[in-house]
Structures are given as C-alpha cells and as structure tokens.
Amino acid sequence: MDIQVKILRYNPEKDSEPYYQDFHVKGVSDDWRLLDVLHEIKWNYDSSLTFRRSCAHGICGSDGMKVNGRNRLACALLLKYINTKKPIVIEPLPALPIIKDLVVDMSSFFNKYEVIKPYLITNTPPPSDSERLQSNEDAEKLFESAKCILCACCTTSCPSTWTNENYLGPAAMLKAYRFINDTRDDGADERLDILDTPDGIWRCHTIFNCIEACPKEINITWHLSQLKKRISSREM
Amino acid sequence: METDTGSQNTHRKPKTFDQKNWISENLNYKKDSGSWAWILHRITGIALIAYLFLHIYSLSPLTEGEVAFNNKMEAFTTPVFMVIEWLLFAFVLFHSLNGIRIVIVDWADGAKYHKQLYRLSWIVGIILFLAMGAIMFSHELKNLF
Numbered sequence: 001m002d003i004q005v006k007i008l009r010y011n012p013e014k015d016s017e018p019y020y021q022d023f024h025v026k027g028v029s030d031d032w033r034l035l036d037v038l039h040e041i042k043w044n045y046d047s048s049l050t051f052r053r054s055c056a057h058g059i060c061g062s063d064g065m066k067v068n069g070r071n072r073l074a075c076a077l078l079l080k081y082i083n084t085k086k087p088i089v090i091e092p093l094p095a096l097p098i099i100k101d102l103v104v105d106m107s108s109f110f111n112k113y114e115v116i117k118p119y120l121i122t123n124t125p126p127p128s129d130s131e132r133l134q135s136n137e138d139a140e141k142l143f144e145s146a147k148c149i150l151c152a153c154c155t156t157s158c159p160s161t162w163t164n165e166n167y168l169g170p171a172a173m174l175k176a177y178r179f180i181n182d183t184r185d186d187g188a189d190e191r192l193d194i195l196d197t198p199d200g201i202w203r204c205h206t207i208f209n210c211i212e213a214c215p216k217e218i219n220i221t222w223h224l225s226q227l228k229k230r231i232s233s234r235e236m
Numbered sequence: 237m238e239t240d241t242g243s244q245n246t247h248r249k250p251k252t253f254d255q256k257n258w259i260s261e262n263l264n265y266k267k268d269s270g271s272w273a274w275i276l277h278r279i280t281g282i283a284l285i286a287y288l289f290l291h292i293y294s295l296s297p298l299t300e301g302e303v304a305f306n307n308k309m310e311a312f313t314t315p316v317f318m319v320i321e322w323l324l325f326a327f328v329l330f331h332s333l334n335g336i337r338i339v340i341v342d343w344a345d346g347a348k349y350h351k352q353l354y355r356l357s358w359i360v361g362i363i364l365f366l367a368m369g370a371i372m373f374s375h376e377l378k379n380l381f
Contacts, residue, residue, distance in 0.1 A: 010253050012253070159262060205274055207273075208270025208271070
C-alpha cells in the first residue's frame with residue numbers, strides 16, 4: 001500500500017524555522033514499524049532526513065518522536081495501529097530544542113535525571129564475600145519502575161514541562177522512586193528533599209499524558225503518587 | 237593560523253530551534269481523559285473564582301438596607317438567572333467531583349483506574365445535575381405536565 005507522511009524538517013544551516021515536508025511512500029505494508037517507513041524515506045526518497053535510532057527494538061529509547069500528536073517510539077509502533085488513510089504527521093519530541101529534523105537536544109532531560117542521584121547510595125561497607133543481595137519480593141517492587149528506557153517520551157509529553165523548563169519531569173522522578181524504594185539504598189531522604197521542591201513532585205497535576213506516552217506501559221503517575229504520599233507522611 | 241587552545245571552543249554549541257510554546261503544544265497534543273479532566277478543572281476553578289467576586293458584589297446592597305437587597309434578589313428569580321445558576325451548579329459539580337478524583341489518585345491507588353474514576357465522576361455529575369434541575373424547575377415542570 002501507499003501512505004502519505006508529513007515530517008517536520010529543520011536544517012539549522014539553511015532554515016530559519018521548521019517546516020512540514022510531505023512524502024508519498026510506496027509499497028509499505030501494515031506490519032512495518034514506523035521506523036521502517038523513516039528508513040524507506042531516508043534510503044530511497046531523501047537521504048538528508050535526520051533521526052536517531054540505535055537498537056530499533058524498543059530497548060535503547062533513542063527514536064522517541066511525536067506521531068499524530070502523541071509521543072511514541074518509532075520502532076515500537078506498527079503501521080496497523082495508525083490511521084494510514086490520513087497523512088501520518090511526524091514531529092520531534094515537544095519542548096526540547098531541535099538540532100536537526102527529528103533530532104532534539106536531550107541535555108536538559110539528562111541533567112534533570114542526574115539531579116535525583118540515579119545511583120546506589122549506601123552507608124554500609126559492601127559485604128566482603130558477595131554482592132549486596134535483595135529478596136525476590138523486594139526486587140519485584142522495583143520491577144515496573146526499573147523498566148524505564150529514558151526515551152523522554154513521558155517528560156516531553158507533560159504540560160507541566162511545557163510551561164516550566166526546570167520541572168524535573170516524570171522520567172527523573174520515576175528513577176527516584178526506583179532508588180528510594182530499593183532496600184539496599186540509604187539515600188531516600190536526600191532524594192525526597194530534592195523532589196519536595198517547587199520544581200519537583202508537586203508540579204505533577206495528574207494529567208496522565210506520561211502514561212499514554214510511555215512505550216513500556218509504566219504507570220508513572222501511580223509511582224509518583226506513592227512518592228507524594230511518602231513525602232507527606234514524612235512531614236507528619 | 238588559529239590554534240585551538242582546547243579551553244572553551246572545543247564544545248561549540250550547535251544552533252538549535254527553540255520549540256518552547258506551551259500554548260500551541262497544549263492545543264496540538266492529543267488529549268485523553270486525564271488531559272480533559274485537568275483542562276476542565278482549571279477552567280471551572282477560574283470560573284468559580286470569578287463567580288465568587290460576582291457573588292460578593294451581588295450581596296453588596298445588604299449595606300443599603302432590606303428594600304435594596306430584596307430588589308436585587310428579585311432579579312435572580314427570573315428564568316434566565318435560574319438557568320445560569322443551574323449551569324453554575326454544573327461547574328461546582330465538575331470541580332468538586334474531579335477534586336475527589338484527584339484526591340483518590342494522589343492518596344489511594346486511583347492512578348491505576350483513573351479513566352474509570354473520570355467516567356464515574358461524569359455519571360454521578362450528570363445525575364446530580366439533572367436532579368438539581370428537577371428541584372429548581374419543579375414549578376415550571378408541574379405546569380408543563
């Protein structure tokens with residue numbers, strides 16, 4: 001089948017601002033991923049089209065983009081789940097600066113990620129004869145939050161991020177949950193202090209865009225609500 | 237010949253396009269029940285604050301005595317004002333029921349069934365809205381049948 005694709009293009013060396021370019025792509029099938037369509041365009045229509053992708057299997061999280069008005073992973077989206085009767089509109093992730101075409105500057109996203117200290121903090125020396133062990137039950141509690149691939153689909157889909165560039169965002173705070181609830185970690189209080197700030201967890205207005213955008217189907221808002229409860233009960 | 241000293245120019249920042257435009261992003265991004273709940277909560281919240289000022293203003297004839305106040309209140313018993321008051325009740329309903337929904341999301345496990353809670357708040361809201369209509373317009377309804 002043939003499909004119409006509308007892509008937001010921007011070349012910093014030529015364009016003063018982004019513009020939409022239409023492509024009529026022939027011979028696609030509905031079991032193609034959206035990423036295959038982008039490859040088809042880059043390899044056979046316009047080699048200047050620029051986008052990120054690495055593993056192409058929903059693990060590395062590098063091909064997050066806005067597809068028909070919603071953040072998706074291009075490699076985890078089959079054409080059969082998109083309306084191909086109308087042109088498919090592909091834009092870069094919202095709010096972040098565009099470097100070229102669908103490639104955005106993720107620096108601010110990763111700066112926020114580093115703010116919440118995404119590493120193990122301990123007060124005790126490591127056991128001499130083994131690694132730090134954790135029970136299956138305790139590991140199970142972190143399972144969902146640890147699935148995050150840092151694709152930035154959630155953080156850039158959040159209206160709070162659009163209005164406040166300093167807002168930590170769902171991805172960073174989900175990672176905070178993952179370490180705060182790790183039984184081997186002793187840094188919960190310092191991370192909760194970071195979340196309990198004006199640009200922290202209280203800017204989550206439970207809009208649920210993050211859940212709709214997450215390609216790993218993580219219920220991010222539920223994890224953030226657990227953090228809100230924990231901070232509130234700490235105050236009491 | 238220029239030589240790179242390796243101090244500041246080694247990481248030249250590329251020219252980028254700043255996409256920050258929260259108004260167009262809010263208009264263009266796909267909305268689900270959570271977004272609608274949030275947008276309507278803001279709109280009804282602002283409208284209720286505006287109403288609060290109107291309410292205080294309409295009570296101001298109290299300082300001018302009973303007659304002035306009763307004259308003012310007379311205006312609010314006209315059918316047009318009754319309908320406006322009925323709509324005001326709809327705003328109060330949405331804001332309070334969605335407020336309960338947000339409390340359940342933040343304090344219980346509501347995030348796991350937020351869409352069902354959204355639908356439930358609409359169902360309860362519409363029932364209460366119609367019930368209030370039946371009470372407010374009971375006189376007119378009796379005349380009708």
